[in-house]
Structure formats: C-alpha cells, structure tokens
Amino acid sequence: MEQMIQDLIVIVNDFLWSKLLIVMLIAIGLYFTLRSNVLQLRMLKEMFRLLFESTSGPRGSISPFQAFCISMAARVGTGNITGIAIAIALGGPGAVFWMWIIAIIGSASSFVESTLAQVYKIKDGESFRGGPAYYMQAGLKKRWMGALFAILITLSFGLVFNAVQSNTITIAFENSFGTNRLAVGLIMTAIFAVIIIGGVKRIAKLSEYIVVVLAVLYIGVALTIVVINIADMPAVLALIVKNAFGIEQVAGGSLGAALMHGVKRGLFSNEAGMGSAPNAAATATTSHPAKQGLIQALGVLFDTLVICTSTAFIILLSGVYEQQGLGGIELTQAALSVHMGSWASGFLAIMVFLFAFSTLMGNYYYGETNIEFLNTSKVWLWLYRICVLAMVIFGSVAKVQLVWDLADLFMGLMVVVNLIAITLLSRIAFDVLRNYMQQKKAGRDPQFVKSSVKGLEDVECWDD
Template sequence: MNIANEFIGFMNNLLWTYVIVGGLLGLGVYFSVKTKFVQLRMIKEMFRILTDKAMVTTEGKKGVSSFQSFCIGAATRIGTGNLAGVAIAIAIGGPGAIFWMWVVALFGGATSFIESTLAQVYKIKDKEGFRGGPAYYMQKALNARWLGIIFAFFIALAFGLIFNAVQSNTISLAFESAFGTNRTVIGLALVGLTALVIFGGVKRIAKVSEVIVPIMAGFYIILGLYVMATNISQVPAVFALIFKSAFGLEQAVGGGIGAAIMNGVKRGLFSNEAGMGSAPNAAATAVVSHPAKQGLIQTLGVFVDTLLVCSATGFIILMGDAYGKSDLTGIELLQASLESHVGGWAGIFIAISIFLFAYSSIIGSYYYGETNIEFIKKSKTNIFIYRIAVLGMVMFGALASLQIVWDLADLSMAFMATINLVALALLGKLAFKVLRHYLEQRKRGKDPVFYADSIPELGELEAWEKAPVKEEQRVS
C-alpha cells in the first residue's frame, strides 16, 4: 500500500506541477484573448439563454432544456469540491489558494465555452435525445477514435467511480461528525438512493438536478453572504490575507506561493471542471438552436461554482475561529468554522447541505460515466456492470480514509484534463468560427440558428439538420 501511495503521489506531482497548471492557465489565457474574453463580455447573454424553453426534437420529443443541462453540469460541479475541497486547499495551501481558484475560474470560463460548444457541434442522437462530449469530438473532429476511447475510459473511471467515492466519503464524514451516524449505515442509504436514480436514465437525472441544484446553491450562497455581512469589518483584512498569501507574502500560513498555486488550481479544477472535459457531456444533452448557447451556459456554471459557492466557503472558514487553531481539515474544518459564526446547528446544516451537494454530484457524475461507456461500446450488459461498480464505489467511499480517496481523484482528473487540453488546443479554432457565426446573427437582432452546413470546416455533423434553403449565415 505504501508503494502504491508513493506512486500515486509521484504521478500527481509530475502531472500537476509540469502539465496541468501550465496547460490549464495557458490555454485559458489563449482562448480568452482569441474570443475577446467571451466569458466576461457575454454575461448578459448567458442569463438570457438560461430562460430558453426546451426545444422539440425532429422525432417530436421534448428535449433537455438549456436550464436542465446547466443543472446537470452544476450538479457535478457544485459538490464536495466547493465545501470540503476548498477547506482542504486552505488548510494545505493557505488562504492564497482561493485567489488561484478565482484565476482558474476567470480564464477557465473561456476554456469551458470552447469545450462545451464543441460538444454541442459534434453530439450524436441516441434513444433519449442527444449525447456527446470530448470523446465524441476527438473521434469526429480529430478523426482519433483511439484517443476518444482513452479519454472515455478515464472519465468513466474518474467520475463514475473515484469521484463518487469522494462524494460519499464527504457525506459519511459530515454525518458522523454532526450526528454520530455509523458510516456503514450512511453508505448503504446512499447506495439505495443512487440506485433509484441511475437506473432511471438521463431525463430522471435532469429532473432531479433541476430541483436540487438551484435550492442548495442558493441557500449556501445566502449563508455565505450572511457571514460576510455579520463580519463586515473583517472583509478587507480577509481579502488582504488572500492576496498576500497568493504571492507568498504571508508566510505565517500555508506553504508559500507554490502550495497556494498548486492547491488552488487542483481544487479549483476539481470544483468547476473547466477544461477537464466533464461538463461538455452535460452540454451535449441540450436541444438548442445554436451550439454556442451551451458554451455560454456552461461558462456561467463555472462562475457560479467558483466565484460564488467556493468563495462563500473560503470566507466562512477565514472569518471563523477554527482556522489556524486546530488540526481540522476537509469538511470538519468547515463545520467547525460555521459553528463559530452561527452556533451549534451549523454542523447539522453543513451535513444536510453536503448531502444535497454531493448526492446531486453522484448522479450527475454517473451520467458522465455512462455516456462514455456507451462511446466505447454500446452494451446493456456493460452499462449494468458499470452501474453496479458505481454503487460499489459509493459504498467504498463512505468507509475509506480521506487521503487515498482524494489522491486517486487528483490522479484520474489529471489524466482526463491532459488528454482534453491537447484536443482543445487542436480544435479551438473551430469553436472560434462557431462563436463568430453566433455573434453575426445576434448583431442582426436574430435568435441564432445553426445548421449542419453553416460552417463547412466542421465536417459532417450527425445531430444537426441542413439548412432548408441556401443559408445566409454561412461563414468562411
């Protein structure tokens, strides 16, 4: 076990130090410049699209709406990474880790636009509507099915199995801390609840997500704002601490600038998933009139996840009494910090919140795994086996130690992100054309519409109809 732990630690250090940080931030800056910071200048447009009603497919079925797709994506984004993950980042990397989470979100918004737009362009039809993601655009746009299979394997492993162990681990620890509940009992309950949803298909996942996600995120953000309002005099000092620690100027806490960057980027990526290749799987399910709409929707998800929810956790901890005065880490640090703000009921509130956050992530993560298992080989038997494996990992996570679960999550996430970032670097120019096509129509006051032959360079597109007449929006 020690040899395995050492190998996992070595690979994590290698990939995160020399590959992920540079690739993630480098591509984020590049995409931001090339799209003229689409993630900032089109925020108003993001909210406009969010209210679009679900369109009807050519088969006469009501598709997954922009809002439902946003919620599936948010269900996996908004989870333990926003609570336990932020607490771990602060405990190890100091308050400066929060600043680097913000940086990842700011530039990652552009990366998220690119990957989710490509997922919409190259999605395929299935029995329930549409599915897609990085594996699909690797096959169709890069003509590299082999690369898509490798990616599909890692996302099925990471999200459906390892990440779900992280989610159940955090739930069981939170309930054990708040109520003294036996972790085996919590694990069995989670297995039962998860089975009810994952055997019901993407439509059930979408319906569960659109109810849970807005409620849980809204309550938690309000709580964070309440903590800030009741400690308003501390706000300037906390901001100063975050910025000083981010650049290694506050050596009394954390491990200097290196630890701040590393943990901020790790936990930021685990939380908002920008560039990882996961959210595009949710983006592909939506039935919209133009691929860029889902690029914008998923970009909004990155901002909600990190700039609002993660920041709320950071300020609750840094303004509380537990930080720096105990050996607590993870969800226990957040529970103790919130208790110092609002009293003993905070531990119970966090336990319930983490259940909602993490449970919605479990069902959303499962869908990401399923759609990629389908990519590798369509088989009812394979899907059934995968579902059983997911339930097994949910149980394993509820009982496992904290460190090994998070280390495995980091490693699988690193492999996923590395493969997807390479594909995005090669395909980004196609997404730029799709954005330009969208903006040209918006300038004419139209609700943008996309056809399979709108941009010839995109190649054959299975899920999009060709223009009924010679189409005026064609671009070179």
C-alpha cells in the same frame, strides 16, 4: 504494497499538478480568452439571458437549463465545501485567489469544450449525448483518443469521484450525529440505485430542483455571515491577496503551495477544461452550439466566484483555518459552528448530503454516456452501474487521503487528454462563435447548420 502504490501516485500527482497542468491550464485558457476577445466578461449579460431562454424541443428532450443543472450538479458538490477547505488548509488563504484566476481563465476553456460537444453530439432517442470522446472521434478522427478519454472519465467521475462524495457524506454525518459510516453508505447507495436506473431524464429533473434550492440556501447562509462580519471583510480580502503571492506566510502557505492547491481544488470544483461538463452540455436541445457553450462558461464563473467563495469566506472569517489537524469537511463544519453555533455542524452535514447526492447523479451520467461510447451493449451499462454502487459503499468507509489522491491522478490525466483535443479543435469553436455573433448583430435569433462553418465533417445533428 499499499504504501508503495500511494507513494507512486503522489509522485505522479506532484508532476501533473505542480508543473504540467498549471502551465497547460493557464496557457491554453489565456489563449482561448484572447482568441474570444475575453468572452467571459464581454458576453456575461448574454450568458444570463440564454440560461433562461425558452426553447421548444420534442417531448422528453433536455432543455438548456436542465443541461446546465446536470453539469452544475456535478460541479456543485463536496468540491465546493470540502475541496475549498482542503485548499485553504494546505495552501493557505492565497489558494482562494488562484481559484478565482483559474475560474476566470477557465471559463473560456469551458466555452470551447462545451460548444464542440454541441457541434459533434449524436442522437439518443428523443434527446442527445456527446462530449470529448465524441468530438475526439468525429472532429480529430482519433477513436483511440476518444476511447482513452472515455475510460479515464468513467474511472474518475463514475467510480473514484463518487467514492470521494460518499466519503465526505459519511464523515460529515459521523462528526455531527455519531452515525455508523457503513450504514449511511448503504442507505445512500439504495436511494442512488433507484435514481440512476431511471435514466438521464430523471437525473436532469432531480438535478434541476436540487441544484437551484441548494445553491440559493448555501449562498444565503454565506451572505448572512459576510454581512454580520462585514467589518472584517477588507482584512480577509487583503489576506487572500497577500498570501497568494507569498507576501504573508499564513497556515504554512507559500506562493507554490497556494498556487498548486488553488489550481487543483479550483479545477476539481469548477471542472473548466477538464472535459466533464461537455457531456452534460451535449444533451441540450438548442438552436445554436454557442448558446450552450456560453451557458457552461457561466457555470464555471458561478461555481467558483459565488459558491466556492462563499465557503472560503465562511472559513476565513471564523479564524479556525489556523488550527492544526483540521482539514476537509471538518474544517468547514468547525467554521460554521463558530458563526452559527454547534447546531450548524449538523446543518452542514445535511447540506453536504444533498450537495454530494446531486454530484453523484451528475458524475454517474458522465460515466454512463462514455460507457455507451465504448460499447452500446446493456450488459456493460449494468456492469458499470454495479461498479458505481460498489464504489459509493467503498468510499463511505475508505481512508480519505488515498481516495483523494486517486481522484487527483485520474482527473489530471483526463485533463491533459482533453486540453490537447480542444486546442486542436478550437478553430471550429471560434468559427461557431463568430457565426453566432454575426447573426446576433443582424438582429436574428441565431440558428446553426453544419454548412455555417467550413470543414465540418461527421456532424450528425446539424443538417442544413
């Protein structure tokens, strides 16, 4: 029975990821890129400026930088370490090239969805909440669509993706220290339970510290390895490009495999157009929705072009990707050991624990805000928390393939629903961007009210 279910999931995933989603992601991302006059390159300097812009919000509110860190906490996780390794193992070095492409194109999609999340956010005490479910209900007037998305993201991020994170942590510790996977899972679950009961403000504060420290440390390690092996970099870059187009067959890679696994793992890591990051974007206190949209667009570029590329270079410079039987975290651990010695495996296990733990927090919050969309009763919230903790324990001992296949299935369905919604609502996002640019050209710090854009209805937080 279990094998039948897994076979069915594989068939559906194959259709979603080798056909439907590749076409949708690239076509819609290109459309948004052209409509925005390539904002991901044209406004790159503005994105960095906004990230560190000082804002004044009420005590207890979430700053734009903290909202960015919540989304990066979910993005910067095992997808950057394990997912990239899986993409290279299954799709060859060319998968890295397609991850770059999907990030650059997807950055525009991230701007649209995160701007919409800001426009349609609702008040939640001293802070805000929102996301795709909220803009589907208020913007499209389709509560059923919002409810479907809320269920899919709760199942995928809150439950299945958190099982993926704990799975990676326990395997990494077992490989490096010989620890019992269940024991590590139980300890991790206990710590996680204390954090999530503290609410979104505690999640935001912890994410702010963990993401910054981890990103700097991991990039520093990768940069050191690249500098030491700088003579081999031209060959590695040529290998990535050749393999991306099937010119050179390496590690079983072909154009189709490289494209499919590059898009799949790239999206799993940077989440562009998926509908997850907007849940974090909506929490920010900001003067204009486009500001958080631009910050989240930067997050996609940073996640893939910097952090994922760091993992790719570590693996490709080591040569271990050509060995049979290595995939996921084991491949990255083997690659780091080649560069830094056997102690590097344990170092990466600890890094993975912290990376994945930050992701657990971001993923949990995405589920929480959508549970509140479906039903504001605290009973449902506590039931969700119990299920999340149970899935963390389950993931710590589960088989890898089934967990990843389920993650791919729910993520694929979620992306389809969100891409349809943001395409239908994209006019509003681009009108908001136009308003932002007009104010910038006039030399003002952009301020937004709902009358700034024609046709805005059911908007709670931008009164004139």
